[in-house]
Amino acid sequence: MTCWLDSLQPRIEKVRAQIHAACARVGRAPESVVLVAVSKYQSVDAIREAYGAGLRVFGENYVQELNEKRLALRDCADIEFHLIGHLQRNKVKQLFSESVRPIAIQSIDGERLVEQIATCARTVKQIVPVWLQIDIAGESQKSGCSLDEVGALVRAVRTCAELVLEGFMIIPPATDDPEQTRPYFRKLRELAREHDVAKLSMGMSSDFEVAIEEGATHVRVGTAIFGARPIP
Numbered sequence: 478m479t480c481w482l483d484s485l486q487p488r489i490e491k492v493r494a495q496i497h498a499a500c501a502r503v504g505r506a507p508e509s510v511v512l513v514a515v516s517k518y519q520s521v522d523a524i525r526e527a528y529g530a531g532l533r534v535f536g537e538n539y540v541q542e543l544n545e546k547r548l549a550l551r552d553c554a555d556i557e558f559h560l561i562g563h564l565q566r567n568k569v570k571q572l573f574s575e576s577v578r579p580i581a582i583q584s585i586d587g588e589r590l591v592e593q594i595a596t597c598a599r600t601v602k603q604i605v606p607v608w609l610q611i612d613i614a615g616e617s618q619k620s621g622c623s624l625d626e627v628g629a630l631v632r633a634v635r636t637c638a639e640l641v642l643e644g645f646m647i648i649p650p651a652t653d654d655p656e657q658t659r660p661y662f663r664k665l666r667e668l669a670r671e672h673d674v675a676k677l678s679m680g681m682s683s684d685f686e687v688a689i690e691e692g693a694t695h696v697r698v699g700t701a702i703f704g705a706r707p708i709p
């Protein structure tokens with residue numbers, strides 16, 4: 478079957494309506510929430526279609542895939558990419574080149590990674606927006622820095638002239654019930670206030686409405702926009 482009938486437009490409209498409704502429930506302006514379309518494994522054409530429907534911020538998980546898409550979509554002048562997947566230090570260099578605009582990196586979880594990114598940014602004379610990924614539930618197998626490390630990492634980023642600390646990011650424990658996740662969203666908001674950090678990246682397809690009720694400024698939504706991810 479061809480998929481020409483399966484346009485992204487209705488799904489994007491539905492997600493936007495859900496964002497509006499969640500904002501209305503807690504008295505927030507819908508413009509205070511950035512919809513980050515998570516496009517890992519999705520085609521360049523699918524991203525173009527979402528861009529055509531007005532989406533501008535895209536989340537990618539893998540450095541090489543991100544670079545290929547940045548190149549293929551360089552005609553989309555105001556497209557913005559955020560790296561949301563785990564970043565290895567030996568891959569950092571590949572993210573930087575003088576000929577491309579810097580991306581935002583949401584998945585920073587250690588001081589050596591901070592140093593590596595600052596060094597690369599300095600080389601190409603770019604300022605990089607960064608976020609700290611926090612292991613909010615203390616799941617040792619997950620990426621993200623521990624709650625104990627947050628203070629030191631915030632200081633490390635703020636002392637680097639090449640980096641701008643934008644916000645905190647979490648991937649809470651998986652559950653079928655978004656209400657189970659609410660306490661983690663709330664905890665991140667409190668942590669951000671403690672450290673005077675303005676932006677919160679939290680909430681995915683299954684729980685972005687609850688995340689918005691708890692103060693998310695960036696929701697990372699993949700499946701609800703693009704449908705089920707193709708198997709790579």
Ligand SMILES: *Cc1c(COP(=O)(O)O)cnc(C)c1O
Nearest residue numbers: 515561681682697698699700701
């Ligand atoms: C894949 C991914 C998402 C999107 O997940 P969906 O459930 O498809 O919305 C969000 N955040 C991160 C870090 C991801 O890896």
